[in-house]
Amino acid sequence: MTMAGLAFSNLARRAARTLLTVLGIALAVGTAVALLALARGVAESVGRGLDETGAEFVVAPRNATGVLSSRLPESVGGVIAAMSGVESVSGELYAFTVTADNQSVLIAGWSRNAAGWKEVPLRSGRLPEPDRREILIGDSLAEGLGLAADDEIDLFDETFEVVGVTGYATAMNRSMVIMPLAALQEAALREGQVSFFTVRLVAELDEAARDRVRQAIERELPVVVSDTEEILDRDMNYEILQAISSAVSLVALVSGAVSLLATLLISVQERTREIGMMAAIGWSDGRIVALIVIEGVLIGLAGCVLGVVLGVAASALFDRLPAIGGFVSFTPRAADMALPLLFALPLCAAGAAYPAWRAVRLMPADALRRA
């Protein structure tokens, strides 16, 4: 018989309690997996969403707390466009509003020369005219609101005509409304402002030359230049989301470890005489501690495996819910699963260590006398 076999036998003896503890840990790990997937999903949705609309670099205010809520004078675009190596500059304004159905909607306002207009994957309808209150609507949002081309929608207390439905791939773009920049500036009372500029450089530039252009833009203006995938790196809202996700994940994992601690404490207390017997037949303190820690790690492993399955399943479910999946992609990756496991298993071992220490603290004769 092996130590793992004996540990398994001890856990199987109290199957219901063991299963409940496994479930507690699984819920903790599943929560952590889903939250970490959420945080990453937000970043990816924004980055890939901008990629999809043809952006190469994003130029945002240096001290902005949130990329979508940041503000830059539209005139800065002319300064950037005049720089050597810059092919095109497009000001983009982003704003959130609510529909008459009380649904939050992200609105993008693109300048006339935005490269994105040329790459809009239209499912139906046409592109908006520059000076009219016309919009494109993402297919996910259109489906949710029951809208199609030629319908109307009230945004910012004004009526806009839906002239086309887009078929982007990313969750953010599928739920986004796009309109001409001037229309959004007027409707959102942001005249002369953009959230950031998307920039395309001359295609012939090599990597070093591209870096020089980026450095020149940052030197000349109070801005930061980011790749689209780095766009949320300095976003305070995203940092807060990440911090909340990490904190809730940690709390969930610690609560899982505490439930394991409670289970093993009760188990060890019930088995005090058994532990005394093991000492009586020559088991060293270290071996007894190892047995109890193995029991904890076995429960932890089972909880982690089940937790990852639950986390992935929950993420898949969230992804399908329009209210959640419409905004962010919820696809856990290996890193989202590895991090909780890296925390959970040592926490489980630590949670088992205290009951184990209590188990060998008594003299064997005292343990054998216990009822």
Add this chain to the structure above:
Amino acid sequence: MSEAPLLALTGIRRSFDAGRIVALDGIDFAIGRGESVAVVGRSGSGKSCLLGIATGLDRPDTGDVSWMGRKVASRREWAALRRRSIGIVFQEFHLLPTLTAQQNVELALMGGAMGQSEQSRCAAAALERVGLAGRRDNLPSEMSGGERQRVAIARALVRDPLILFADEPTGNLDSANADRVAGLLFDLHRERGVSLVLVTHDDELAGRCRRVVRLSDGRVVEDLRIEENAS
């Protein structure tokens, strides 16, 4: 120079409840190789406490315990001694309920240098020695009290100890099973030369030992060697 006793207790005092209850009060006691010793006395005389101290399951307030002339003090040393040289059988068997007889015996072999198949072979041989070859795969709940006690004896003997302590080994058994278990213990003592220390209320069982140590109020009041009483 005479050979050091297997186990020697010197000046042992053990009290409980902050010294208000004195269980052992200045015990000097030695056990030689191949001896059979009965420790007798009324309930509360300190018999089981003496067994605890002599096997390192308990720690004296004062006094020393030596194994073959060498003082044993740490938990680690005691665990190693119980693993290699001291077997203990309890009145209440202390078998793990979810493990079979074979697995309960194997518990005593786990963690050593012995491979799994060797452990299995040794445990099977020990069970065969106590007459339970056919009950290897039975759980304790499927066995009689006598059979459970024999599993406990097999577990205590599987490592070939030099000394076997048994605390009221027949206390929970009917007379037929008690006879069988007692016979087994004395057979093992005789055949293997294992020193046998029985803590018992049973005068008949005590009478089968060559030495009877009587305790009263935590002191040795009689230490009788019965040379003519062949075990």
